[in-house]
Amino acid sequence: MDLLTLHSLSKQFHISPYYLSRIYKKGTGFSFVEYLNQVRINEAQKLLKTTSLSVTSIAEKVGYENPTHFGRVFKKVTGISPLKYRKTFL
Incomplete structure (x- = not known):
């Protein structure tokens, strides 16, 4: 599975990543990376x-190569760590 990135998407539409980023933000109100x-x-x-997949496996499944980065992004978006999130649903 190919990862969806600003660069890969811009190549698909034959426009620069910078331009795609600008028009995406103008149209949606948030950046491509924020949406992704x-x-x-x-x-x-x-x-x-x-x-019951491990947090590392889940990070990989959803497109994060680095589990630490996934944990940081997850906490930024949800306010809690992935493990704490899982524990609230056990």
Whole structure:
């Protein structure tokens, strides 16, 4: 599975990443990266609630290569760590 990135998307539309970023933010009100993080974290929340996969496995499944970075982004978006999030649903 290819990861969705600003660069890969800009290549698909034959425009520069900078331009795509600008028009995306203008159209949606938030950056492409903010949107992508939100989608990934929403999926991670579902997996944390419904599976017994490790946090590292979930991070990889939703597109984060670095579990530490995933943990930081997850906490920034939700306000709590992935493990604390999972514990609230046990």
